[in-house]
Amino acid sequence: MKSQGFFYLRPMTLTALHKLFLEHPKICTDTRKIEKGCLFFALKGPNFNGNAFASNAIEKGAVHAVIDEKEFHVEGKTILVENALETLQKLSIYHRNYSNAKVISLTGSNGKTTTKELIHAVLSKKYKTIATKGNLNNHIGVPLTLLSIQPDTEMAIVEMGANHQGEIAFLSGISQPDYGYITNFGKAHLEGFGGVEGVIKGKSELYNYLLANDRYVFMNADDPIQRQKLASYTKKIGFSTHDPQYYIIRPIMTNPFLEVAFDDLQVKTQLIGEYNFTNCAIAITMGKYFNVPVEDIKKAIEAYRPQNNRSEVIEKNGHRIILDAYNANPTSMMAALNSFKAIEGENKVLFLGDMFELGDAAHEEHQKISEAIGNLGFETAYLIGDNFGKTENGYPKFESFDEIRDYLTKHPLPPSTILIKGSRGMALERLLEIL
Structure with missing residues (x-):
């Protein structure tokens, strides 16, 4: 039977699949990390075929397995679709729109994960907030992040990574952000993007989505590229070390730890290097914009300690x-x-x-x-x-x-x-x- 472009061994629309997900709101794509009562999605890669592990996932406690090769069907336990990855992505879009959470997406050449963690720390002082785990920021990680949104989630921070043109546009279409931020445009993934201009074009796909859909943009107003691209756009919120049109935030010193100042407050971070200034500044900017008390912003940033080999x-x-x-x-x-x-x-x-x-x-x-x-x-x-x-x-x-x-x-x-x-x-x- 065909339903919404997918073939199932038993009838199931995307709406029905989402209802099943709400009853079992845990997604797993790796049988080594099966949680009891989860939904297992049988994804494929160059060197593996998740379909072959569907029965093993069910044995370990998965309540259902979503597969796209019918020979791996287990009666009453598998849901056959045309493409398991596409189904995961479409389910995440459905859930994102079902949720009331505000979505903040971010990308950039450097500092994405640190920035995401700082924003999460600040916004969590006032809101129920979830964020991308680690750097799971690709075509699989972004859907999994969206599917981690809980009924009481108010803010979802979604990190998006890419090394080719078109990827950020694709991930923006999945996350459908209400707000977005680009950390910077640097010499990263030059091979895939085709040089620095290609990096700027590729990362700017997030801007393109936000502007086309009349959404809000966060920006570093001292970055000439961002300033130029957003010159005529009105729905922008930013920080600057000197421009009073934006939140004024300044670096004070880095010897070795970065200190920043805003609103007559001095924030002593546990971050090395002035290159972390913009990461802290955007977290402060979002905190102020979303009315997090300034003392809580200060506490959140001062408490943040980098991990996972990052500074x-x-x-x-x-x-x-x-x-x-x-x-x-x-x-x-x-x-x-x-x-x-x-x-x-x-x-x-x-x-x-x-x-x-x-x-x-x-x-x-x-x-x-x-x-x-x-x-x-x-x-x-x-x-x-x-x-x-x-x-x-x-x-x-x-x-x-x-x-x-x-x-x-x-x-x-x-x-x-x-x-x-x-x-x-x-x-x-x-x-x-x-x-």
Whole structure:
């Protein structure tokens, strides 16, 4: 029987599927993480087929499994659809519109997850708020975030990531945000976007959705790209260090932790680097716009502590380590270097790993970073990976993590102030075990 474009072994409309979801409001896509009473969606990937695990999911406690290959049918327990992923996405749209929660979507080249966590911390002081878990910000993660909206949820913060044109437009169509924010436009995923102009075009797809649907835009009014693109748009809320048309928020110092000022308040964060200023500023802006008491805004930001290898400060064996190894691109790498240069510390040491997804710009961008190290006056730097290995500079280079591990085992560092930064694939947090 056909219903709303899907074939089922038993009749079920999208409305009926949503009703079933409300009765069992837990979604699982991984049989290793099955929760009793959940709905299992059999998704597919290059190296796996979730349909083959449907019966296992049911055995582990899933109340139903949504499959798209009928040979894996389990009588009375499976719902057969044309495409399990598309069904998950359409169910999330249905639930988003069923809910009364306001949706805030955000994207950008750098700082998305930290910004999302700060906004969540601030808005949670007044509202029932949910947010994307970790960085589950793709075509699967965004639907799962929307489906985590509870009956009492008032605010839903949805992080959206992309590395190609069209992805943000697609995710915006799923999340249908009431408000949106772009952290910045940087040199990230240049290979997929086709250069910096491609990044600006791709990330601006969120603006395109908001403007086309007469929704509200949050902005960094000191960012010339944002200011230009939103010049004639009236539904905008922003922050600036100097423009009185917007909320005035200023950085005070970063030595090493960032401090910011607004409304005669001084906020002492646990975040390293001035590059985190805009992340804090937009959280303050949203807090003020949504009438969160300013003292609660201050408390929320001061209590936030970065995790998951994002600008963490670690004291270990006499070292003071800034671990910023979650990801890297040329923009975030330069920001980290400039910030590290500005902070006080004895015997500064850099461990920098390759930046991925730069395509034809990889050699040029790695060479620029290697030259910047010297221009900023850093004497000790260790460069790790194939791309840094091809650069011309006087710093020691290591093709692999095994090489730098062996070197440090034989040449342990004296107590130092250390920055560790590289792309996720480099997994440079492993250096902590050696240091």
